[in-house]
Amino acid sequence: MNMFGKTTKLLVATALVAGLATTDAMAKKVYKWKLATTWGPTLSPFIDAPKKFAAMVEEMSDGRLKIRVDASNKHKAALGILDMVKGGQYEMGHSASYYWKGKDINTLPLSTMPFGLTTPEQYAWFYYGGGKELTQKVYAPHKVLSYPGGSSGNQMGGWFRKEINTVDDLKGLKMRIPGFAGEIMAKLGLTVTNIAPGELYTSLERGTIDALEWVGPGMDINMGFNKIAPYYYTGWHEPGLDLQFLINEKAFNKLPKDLQAIVETAMKAAAHDMYLQNYHMSAEAWASIEKDYPNIKIKTFPKEVMDAMKKVNLELREEMKAKNPLLKEILDSQEAYQKKARKWTEMSDYLYLKDNL
Amino acid sequence: MNMFGKTTKLLVATALVAGLATTDAMAKKVYKWKLATTWGPTLSPFIDAPKKFAAMVEEMSDGRLKIRVDASNKHKAALGILDMVKGGQYEMGHSASYYWKGKDINTLPLSTMPFGLTTPEQYAWFYYGGGKELTQKVYAPHKVLSYPGGSSGNQMGGWFRKEINTVDDLKGLKMRIPGFAGEIMAKLGLTVTNIAPGELYTSLERGTIDALEWVGPGMDINMGFNKIAPYYYTGWHEPGLDLQFLINEKAFNKLPKDLQAIVETAMKAAAHDMYLQNYHMSAEAWASIEKDYPNIKIKTFPKEVMDAMKKVNLELREEMKAKNPLLKEILDSQEAYQKKARKWTEMSDYLYLKDNL
Structure with a gap:
């Protein structure tokens, strides 16, 4: 029998095919994640x-x-994202850092702070002003990674059933307003709560709450709040809300380097895209207000109210700082950055807009 | 001889290794590009x-x-990027669309326009307001693809040797100012030129030009312009300059789908990153002016000068529109978008900043 007989050739061919298939499977190892x-x-x-x-x-x-x-109707735990990513039921999450302030107060200022950084200032702080390192410090004990998830831009101050002329008008109101802004409002005499997005309209309709802030015209008007609470106030409390991508650290570490880079870059592109999409939706919705929603009354909180909010904001910040060293580190970093960057924001965009409205 | 003898085993093993190597080379086909x-x-x-x-x-x-x-010192053709990408010497370029206005006037408004869109407005217009489709229309005849390359934010109005108090003070000045702003300045009596970045300082020092605009404090102060021309004016002419990634269409089409997606996503992430890096550098540099550069005199053009620029801006836009149908389509689209989006910019960021400077 010839050494290179038929059987051998067949074997070699089979081995080649097997070799191809194996390498292909190796190169093509598929990771399946849930978010x-x-x-x-x-x-x-x-x-x-x-x-x-x-x-x-x-x-x-x-x-x-x-x-x-998975949207919230699938997992039924809209405000349980951090726990699910921590526990590994989900490799990833998309939510907002300040929703976890009850579990870990240091997560609070990573979303946005009242009278704080605007969107470009917040993102510049994150990537170039030390924000990324502080965020890692906050989330390391939770064994998750946290990245910017998209900015809502400067949010509207919320929908109210009645006009707010004095600080007294706020007292006794039940309002949905999350984060630190909620604490300021509580100090001013409101009863404050956070409610998952899907239940907002019903809560307002049934009187569980009298007022709420959600995002901005692009998202708010679709929700129909204006039918019940037509006073729509401009913003002070979430000047650059950044949402959040969460990743289970162990799952991330199991990915090969190229897939890790793909995840990181895609998060960056998706986050910026969301900001633009929201800007566009808000511009469209705002333009429609005059024509399609004549009952909406656009208001800015009067100086008396704004001054009271600013005063409480400073007091509560100092109280929190005194109790939490890492929170102090973050707030000090943001405040120093804001002082520096706001001067540039004023000289560039603000002065230009002032002359071109 | 056993059918599965030594030689056969060796052959099979060799075939397996060959199989692995071939597939690896296939999966790993390496593309080498130049930018x-x-x-x-x-x-x-x-x-x-x-x-x-x-x-x-x-x-x-x-x-x-x-x-x-390749930086400009390598290819020696700082303002020849479009031609080199078109001709295929380079698969990609990074430059600014308005540098090609002499070759194709329609490329002009894709960078920025005087009294035009701010950075978020410009990007929202590109991705959600029809800008992307119009950009494709402009660059299709050149067989290149053009994508956002990073925003400089709102630029400063430039460095002048002497103070500008009236429109007459502008007359006769030689100024480096590219794009449409240069045409406005020409109409106001200046001699206008574009000069590659590397030659700016020398041109100012030798008196080839009397004034120039470059970008903003983050980039300008490093260039030393303040030593010669200490009057530093706030901006009007490039409210959201977007740089540009150019790709040779044929080269892009040769890439497999996954690499195409990688290129597109990386451009998005790099463009946004540049905006943030520049914001940070400008904030830092601005903060240093008072302390380190006491000779810099910050100025805003007086109302008389600004009004003259605005008037010429409108006149020249109409002249250009009358001559160029595609340019008219782009400018009309931007102007309509600005009207809509600016109202939202006012209600959100502007009102917030007004109360928080």
């Missing part, structure tokens, strides 16, 4: 950010990392 | 955007797409 969001399935643009992120990751990885995005 | 920039090798943050872009692409593609970034 839980705080948002309902149609809550644009918040829900779009993780969806676009997942699509980018799948395309860039040629299908090697597939991420299933 | 030419208008910027010198140390011109941060402009030069950093394409460098970070290339690094992200290489990491995400696991080395399958390597992009060499």
Whole structure:
């Protein structure tokens, strides 16, 4: 029998095919992840950010990392995202850092702070002013990674049933307003609560709350709040709310380097895209108010009210700082950055806008 | 001889290794690209955007797409980027669209326009207001693709040797100011020129020009202009300059889908990063002016001068529109978008800043 007989040739061919298949499987090891969001399935643009992120990751990885995005109606735990990512039920989450202030107060200022940084200032602080390192310090004990998840831009101050002329008008109101702004409002005599997005309208309709802030015209008007609470106030409390991508640290460390880079870059692109989408939606919605929603009354809080909020803001910041060293470190860092960056914001965008409205 | 004898085993093993190597080479086909920039090798943050872009692409593609970034000292054609990408000497470029207005007037408004869109407005217009489609229309005849390359934010109005109090003070000055702003200045009696970044300081020092605008404090102060021309004016003419990534269409079409997605996403992340880096550098530099550069005199153009610029701006826009149908389409689209979005910019960021400076 010839050494290079038929059987041998067949064997070699089979081995080659097997070799190809094996390498292909190796090169193509598919990771399947799940991502839980705080948002309902149609809550644009918040829900779009993780969806676009997942699509980018799948395309860039040629299908090697597939991420299933679950809206809140699927997992039924809109405000339980951090726990689920920590516990590993979900490899990723999309939510907002200040929702975890009850579990860990240091998570609070990573979203936004009343009278704080605007969107470009907040992002410049995160990437170039030490924010990233402080964020890692906050989330390291939770064994999760936290990255910017998209900015809502400067938010509106909320919807009220009646006009607010004095600080006394605020007293006794029940309001949905999360984060530190909620604490300021509580100090001013309101009863403050956080409610998951899907239950906001019903809560307002049933009188569980008298007022609420949500985001801005692009998202608010779709929710129908204006039908019940037509006084719509401009913002002070969330000048640059940044949402949040959460990743289970162990899951992230298991990815090869190229997939890690793909995840990180896709988060950046999706976060910025959400800001633009929201800007666009707000511009469109604002333009429609005059024509389509003549009952909406646009207001700015009077100076007396704004001054009271600012005073309480400073007092509460100092109280919190005294009790929490890491929180103090973060707030001091943000405050120093704001002082520096706000001067530039004034000389560039503010002065330009002042002359071009 | 046993059918599964030594020789056969060896053959099979060799075939397996060969199989692995072949597939690995297939999966690992490496594309090597070159990218030419208008910027010198140390011109941060402009030069950093394409460098970070290339690094992200290489990491995400696991080395399958390597992009060499050439600064202007390498290719010696700072203002020849479009031609080199068109001609295929470079697969990519990083520059600014309005540098090509002499070749194709329609490229002009894709960078920024005097009294036009701010950075978030410009990006929202590009991705959600029809800008992307219009950009494709402009660049299709050149067989290149053009994407946002990073915003400088709201630029400063420039450095002057003497104070500008009236429109007459402008007359006869020789100024480096590119784009449409240059045409406005020409109409107001200045002699206007564009000069590549590397020659700006020398031109000012030798008196080839009397004044120049460059970017903003973060980049300007490093250039030393203040030593010669200490009057530093706030901006009107480039409220949201967006740089530009250019890609040779044929080269892009040769990439597999996953690498195309990697290129697109990396451009988005690098562009936004540049905006933040520049914001940070400007904030830092602005904070240093008072302390380190007491000779710099910060000024805003007086109302008489600003009104004259606005008047000429409107006149020249109408003249250009009458001559160029596609340019008219772009300018009309931007103007309509600005009207809508500016109202939202006013209600959100502007009102907030007004109360928090």
